[in-house]
Amino acid sequence: MPLIKIDDIEFEAPAGQNLIQAAASVGIEIPHYCYHPGLSVSGNCRMCLVEVKGPRGTMAQIACNTPVADGLEVQTQTPTVKKMRQGVMEFLLLNHPIDCPICDQAGECGLQDYYMQYGLYSNRSTVPKVEKAKVVDVGPLVVLDQERCILCSRCVRFCGEVTKTHELVLSQRGEKTRIETFPGKELNNPYSGNVVDICPVGALTSKDFRFKKRVWFLKSTNSVCMGCSRGCNISIDHEKTRTYRYRPRFNADVNQWWLCDEGRLSYKQLHHNRLDSALLKGQPTSLEEAVKTASKLLQDAFQQHGREAIVAIGSSTASLEDNFMLKHLLLQVNGPETVYGPNYDRWGEADNLLRLADKTPNTAGLKLLEIDTSADALEQNLNSQVKLVISLDNDAEALRKLLSSTQAKVVFLGSQASPLALGADVALPITMHAEHYASYVNAEQRLQKVSQAYFPTSEARPGWKLISEVFKPLLSAPPLYADVEDVWSILRSKYAPLANLTYYEIPDEGVSLAPKEEAEKEAVIAAHES
Amino acid sequence: MKPVKIKKVQREELNFWEKTYLVPIFQGMSVTAKHFVANLTGSIDKVNVDYPEEQKVMPKGYRGKHRLTQRDDGTVKCVACMMCATVCPANCIHIEAEEHENPEIEKRPKIFDIDLLRCVYCGYCVEACPCDAIRMDSGIYTIFAPKREDFVIHKDQLLQIKPQSEFAADARPKQGMPALPGHSAGTSSPQIFSPPARAENRDTEPMKQDSSLAPSKD
Ligand code: SF4
Ligand code: SF4
Ligand code: SF4
Ligand code: SF4
Ligand code: FES
Numbered sequence: 152m153p154l155i156k157i158d159d160i161e162f163e164a165p166a167g168q169n170l171i172q173a174a175a176s177v178g179i180e181i182p183h184y185c186y187h188p189g190l191s192v193s194g195n196c197r198m199c200l201v202e203v204k205g206p207r208g209t210m211a212q213i214a215c216n217t218p219v220a221d222g223l224e225v226q227t228q229t230p231t232v233k234k235m236r237q238g239v240m241e242f243l244l245l246n247h248p249i250d251c252p253i254c255d256q257a258g259e260c261g262l263q264d265y266y267m268q269y270g271l272y273s274n275r276s277t278v279p280k281v282e283k284a285k286v287v288d289v290g291p292l293v294v295l296d297q298e299r300c301i302l303c304s305r306c307v308r309f310c311g312e313v314t315k316t317h318e319l320v321l322s323q324r325g326e327k328t329r330i331e332t333f334p335g336k337e338l339n340n341p342y343s344g345n346v347v348d349i350c351p352v353g354a355l356t357s358k359d360f361r362f363k364k365r366v367w368f369l370k371s372t373n374s375v376c377m378g379c380s381r382g383c384n385i386s387i388d389h390e391k392t393r394t395y396r397y398r399p400r401f402n403a404d405v406n407q408w409w410l411c412d413e414g415r416l417s418y419k420q421l422h423h424n425r426l427d428s429a430l431l432k433g434q435p436t437s438l439e440e441a442v443k444t445a446s447k448l449l450q451d452a453f454q455q456h457g458r459e460a461i462v463a464i465g466s467s468t469a470s471l472e473d474n475f476m477l478k479h480l481l482l483q484v485n486g487p488e489t490v491y492g493p494n495y496d497r498w499g500e501a502d503n504l505l506r507l508a509d510k511t512p513n514t515a516g517l518k519l520l521e522i523d524t525s526a527d528a529l530e531q532n533l534n535s536q537v538k539l540v541i542s543l544d545n546d547a548e549a550l551r552k553l554l555s556s557t558q559a560k561v562v563f564l565g566s567q568a569s570p571l572a573l574g575a576d577v578a579l580p581i582t583m584h585a586e587h588y589a590s591y592v593n594a595e596q597r598l599q600k601v602s603q604a605y606f607p608t609s610e611a612r613p614g615w616k617l618i619s620e621v622f623k624p625l626l627s628a629p630p631l632y633a634d635v636e637d638v639w640s641i642l643r644s645k646y647a648p649l650a651n652l653t654y655y656e657i658p659d660e661g662v663s664l665a666p667k668e669e670a671e672k673e674a675v676i677a678a679h680e681s
Numbered sequence: 682m683k684p685v686k687i688k689k690v691q692r693e694e695l696n697f698w699e700k701t702y703l704v705p706i707f708q709g710m711s712v713t714a715k716h717f718v719a720n721l722t723g724s725i726d727k728v729n730v731d732y733p734e735e736q737k738v739m740p741k742g743y744r745g746k747h748r749l750t751q752r753d754d755g756t757v758k759c760v761a762c763m764m765c766a767t768v769c770p771a772n773c774i775h776i777e778a779e780e781h782e783n784p785e786i787e788k789r790p791k792i793f794d795i796d797l798l799r800c801v802y803c804g805y806c807v808e809a810c811p812c813d814a815i816r817m818d819s820g821i822y823t824i825f826a827p828k829r830e831d832f833v834i835h836k837d838q839l840l841q842i843k844p845q846s847e848f849a850a851d852a853r854p855k856q857g858m859p860a861l862p863g864h865s866a867g868t869s870s871p872q873i874f875s876p877p878a879r880a881e882n883r884d885t886e887p888m889k890q891d892s893s894l895a896p897s898k899d
Contacts (some may be wrong), residue, residue, distance in 0.1 A: 252762030252811050253788040286784035361789055362778035365763045 152220040158228055170214035170225060171199060181227055182236060182265050184243075184351045185303035189408045190312055193360065196243070196303050198265070200235045202226040211235060236269040246281040246326060248298040256353030258366040260293070262301070269483055273669035281326045290318075290338030292358050292412055293347060297329040300354035306330065306346040313409065316340040330354065342504065344415045345408070348398060358417060360396045369395060372604035375591055377468070377584055378414030379499070380509040382593030384660065385410060387418070387585050392605045394585055396420045402660050405597065411506050413499075421585050426568040426611030430578040438579070438610045445562045445577040445621045452539035452560070453625065458486050460538035462559070465492035465522050466545035467511035470589030471598075472638045473564075473581070474513070474520055477543050479641065480622040492517045493526035493545035507594055516592035519646060519664070533557055538619030542580065543614060546571040560623070564614055579621075580611040587613045588635045590657060592664065598653065599661035699830050739820040739845060742805045746821035747795055747834075748842035757840055759814035761790040765806035766770050773799035774806060793836040820845025 152163040156175050164173035171181045184196035192215050199214040204224040211231070217223075226232060228430045232410050243262065251257045262481035283297035307319045307330070310449030318338045322331045331337055334358040338346070347357045356446070371386040376397060385397045399410035452460045461479055465474040478490045494511050501508040517524050530553065533540070537559045543551065546569035554561055554571070563575035572578040584591075586607040615638050632638050639654040648664040697705055719725040730737055739745060750758045761778035779791035804816050819842045826832050 168798065250766070250787075253786075257762075286787060321697070362780065364768070487897075518848045 152217045155219050155221070155223040155225065157225045158450075158478050164219040166219065167642075168222075170201060170217045170219065174214065174225070174227060179227055179417055181214045182269070183215055184261055184301060185305060187305050187308075187349055187408075190305060190308040190349075192216050193304050193308060196301065197239050198236060200232065200239070200437070202229055202232055205255075205458065210672070218548055233269065236265070240266060240269050241271050241275070243301045245276055246298070247301075248280065248296075250283075250296070250299060250353065254296075254299065255356040255361060255366075256299075256350075260353055261351035270541065273342075283329050286357075286646070287376040289332050289355075292415075293338050294356050294358050294361060295330060296354050296356070297331075299352050300330050300350075301352055302328055303351060305349045305351070306355055309346055309349055310338070310340070313345070314340045314342050318343075319346070320504075325379040327389050329663075341411050341413065341500075341502065341506065342409060344412045345399070345410065348410075357396070364390060364395050366661060370557055370604075371398075372585070372602050373400060374584055374601040374604070375512065375593075375599045375661075376410065376414040376417065377420070377512045377591075378411065378417040378510065379505075379507045380467075380511060380514050380594040381405065381505050381507050382512055382591060382597065382599050382661075383410050383414055384504060384599070385414075386666045387604045389585065389604050392608045394421050394604070404660065404663070405599075406505055407597070409505060411504075413493050413506070420567075421583055422495040424568050425583075425609065425611075426565055426572050426578060427611065429610060432573065433573045433578075434574055438612070441577050441579055442617065442620045445579065446624045448539055448560050448562060448576065449541075449621060450625060453484070453486075456536070456538045459536055461486055462529075462533060462537050462540045463490045464540065464542045464545045464550070465490050465517060466519075467492060467509075467514040467524070468497070469513065469581075469614055470584075470587070470591055470601075471513060471520070471543040472589050472635055472642070473543055473618065474517060474522060475642050476523065476615035476618045476638065477541065478520055478644070480618060480626070484622060489528075490522045491529040491532070492521075492522040492524050492545070493529050493547075493550075494524065495526060495549040496513050497547075509594065512593065513591045515596055516590075519592055519648065533559075542571070543618070564617055566611065579617050580609055581614040581617060582607050582611045586611065588654070589613070590654065591633045593661075593665070596665035597661045597663050598649075598652075598657060600657045605620050611657075698789060717735055733823075736820075739822060740837075742824070743820060744802045744807075744817040745819045745845070746797070746824060746842060747800075747806070747815055747817050747839060748819050748844070749793065749836065749839040750816060751840060757789055757793075757814070757836065758812055759790050760788045760812055761787065761793075761808075762788075762811060764809040764811060768805045768809040769798075770803060770805065771799045771801050774796075790836060793839060794833050795839065796827065797834045798832040815839075816844065818844045 152165055152202065154161065154163050155175065156225060157170070157179055160177050160179070162177055164176065171183055171186055172188070176179050181199050181201060183187050183199040185193045186199060194213050194216040197213060200211050201214045202209050202225070203212045203217065209226070210641065231393050244266075247262065251260075251263065254260070285296050285298060287297065289295045289296040302321060307321060310316050310319050318332050318336045318340065320331055320333055321328055323329060328559070343387060344357065368390045369388040370390065371388050374385050374387045376383040376385045384402040386400050387394055388396045390400060395418075397410065397415050399406060399408055401408050429436045429438045430436065431441060431444060449461070463477055463486070465477055474490070474492065481487060481490065494509065494514060497510040498508055500506060500509045513523065516678040523529070533553060537557055539562065540554055540557075540559045541562045543563070544565040546563070546567060551571040551574065555574075557575045561571070561575040563572050563578045564581050565572055565578065566581050566583045583602045587602040588600070588603050590598055594599050615632065619630070619632050639652070643649040643652055652662070685720050752758050761776050763776055766774040772795040775792065775794040776790050776797075777792040778788050781787050781789045802817070804817055807817050821842070824832070
C-alpha cells in the first residue's frame, strides 16, 4: 500500500483511494461539495483544493481527483489552502440568494457549515445577483431552486450513473448555468428522492418534507426500512413521538448510500391508521382486560378441543422476536408445531438497484424460524376443527375472508386498525419499528436491528411482550422477559445461525447469517477432489 | 473542650425622644403629606395615572405584548423561519409553516401562536428574527384574559396589534444587508423579503400551488 503523508501524519493508504478518503481515514476532513463517494469524480467545485508537493514544488491540487501514490506529501491546513477555500466560498456565494430563513436545507447545508470555517464575512460584490427560477416543480418528490444551486452536478451524475434515467441537465453557460430537467421530462424515477440527500445545498429539497420541520429540531435513530425485503439502512428523523422523514444510512452491503422513494415515504405508516387501543370485537377496552380475554380464549380452546383446534399465523411484517415468541410459547404449552406466515398481498415492483418484489421486511426471518410461509398450507389446515386463530400482524384481506368462512375465534396482535383487527374477537396493539428494539432478516440473510426512537404514544407494546402475557396463565413456570435481550437468550439457543450472538452485539450494519462463501467454495472444491 | 470566650457588647442607649418614636413617625408622615398636598393642588407632575382610563406611556425599549409586523400590502412579514421559536427560552412560540403563493416569498406561517402565560418577556424572539417580523414595541403591559386559552394569542391577533404611537415611526432600526461603500447603511431590506418584480428573468414556470404541498393537517 502506498505510504503517504498528510499534514505530518505518515500512513499507508489503500491504493485506489483519493486524498479525501485517505485523509478521512486519519481524521482529517477535506471540505468538498461535488465529490460523493457513490458517484464518479467531477472535480468542478474546487472546494477540496490542497497543497501537494511534487517535482516542480508545492502546487494546489484538488484532493478528490488525486489518487494516493507512494511518497505523496499533502498539506491541508496551510494559510494558502485556507485562503483558497475562502476564495472558492466567495465565488460559490457570489450569486447565492441566502434564503436560509425559508430554506429547508438550513441546519444541514454545506454552504452554511463551511462558511463558519472559511467564510469571508463581508461582501465585496457591487453588482446585482443573477436571478434564476425559484420553486420549480421538477418531479413528484422534489422541488428545485435554481438560485441556490452551486452547480456541483451531483444530481446530474446520480441520474446518469445510478438510476441511468438522465432527467437532469446543466443547461446554458457561465453565470447563467442552471439545473433543469430535459424538455418534457420529469424527475420521476423510483429513486428520485436521493437527489435531495446528495444535493449539498438547498437547491433540491423534498416536497414531502417541505416546511414541515426545521431540521435542528429532529433527532436521528438508526433503523431499517420496512418497505421491502431489501432492508435498506435508514435514519429515522423524529421530533418527540412523530417521525418526519427517513434518510438512507450508508451500508456497503445493503443499500450503499441510497433509498427508494417508496421506502422513503413509508414513514407515513407509523402514523397512519394505527391500532392504538385494545379492542374486544371492535370495542375499545383496557389492555389488561383484552389480554385476559385472549388468555381465556386460548385456555378454553386448549381444554375443550385440544391442540388441533389452534392455528397460529405469524407475519413477515413483524420482527424476528415477535414471530419467535409466538412459535416458542406455542411449543412450550404443547400447542401446534407449525406456525404459518403467508404473505398474501404485499408484493410489488422490483428492479436491479434496490427494490425487491417482496414488500415485507422479514420473510427470511420466518424461514429462519421455520415458519411455513405457503398460503396453501394454511388454507388446508384452516378447517372446521379450528376453534381459535392467533394472528400476529397478519391482516391481509385474503386472510380475513378465509377466517370469516370458519367459525374460529380470532385473537389479533397488530399495529394497524385493519378490518381484521376491527372484526377480531380480541385485538391487541403492538409497536412498530420506530417504537421498539427488534431485529429483522433481509432477503440476503442479513440480520439487522432497529432501535427504539420513541415510546409509543398509545397502549401499544412490543409483540413478544403481549404474546408472553397472553400465554402466561398456561405456562407452569412463566418465564420473565424483561427486554429484548432476554428474548435473545432463548432465541440464540434454538437456532444455529444465531448462536454466539446477543442482541446488543448485532453491529449497526447488521451481520450476514448466510453460510460464508469461502466455506461454500471450499466445500465444493473438497467435493471435487475427493 | 475549649472554654467559650464571651465578649460583652455595649448597646447604645436611646434617649427620651427616641424612646417615644414620635419624631421618626412625623418625619415619615411629612413626606407622604407633602406628596398628598402636591398631588391635590397639582403643583408637581403627577406620579400616578388614572388607570385604566389613562394608560402609561412606556419608555423606548420596553418589552410589551408581541406583535407581528406587516408587509406594505398588509400581509404577514414573517416567513416562518422558526428562529424565534428556536431561541425562545420558554418554548412558548408555536409556528406551522405553509407555502406562499408568491414564489419570491415562498413561505409564511399558517399558525403563529404565542403563549403569553409562558412567555418571560425576554425579547430574544425580537433579537433572533431575521426579517424584523416580530416586535415587542406595542407598549401593552396589561395582559389579561378571562380564560387560560385566551392567553395564547394567534397570528391574526398578533397582526392587529399596533406599535405604541410614540414609536410608530420606527422603534428599532430596520435590518438589512451589510452596507456597501457608497450605499446608505442598513435601510434597505434584504432582497428576498421585499423582492422587486423580476418575473421577466424567469424562463421556467414556477411551481403551481398544489394541495399535496401544503403541510398535512395532523
Ligand atoms: S442552500 Fe444553504 S446557504 Fe443557501 S439558502 Fe439554503 S441553507 Fe442558506
Ligand atoms: S441541484 Fe444540488 S446537487 Fe444538483 S448541481 Fe445544484 S447543488 Fe449540485
Ligand atoms: S419574549 Fe422571550 S419568552 Fe417571550 S416569546 Fe419572545 S423569546 Fe419567548
Ligand atoms: S424569527 Fe421572525 S420570520 Fe422567523 S418565524 Fe419568528 S417571527 Fe417569523
Ligand atoms: S470535491 Fe474536489 S473539486 Fe469538488
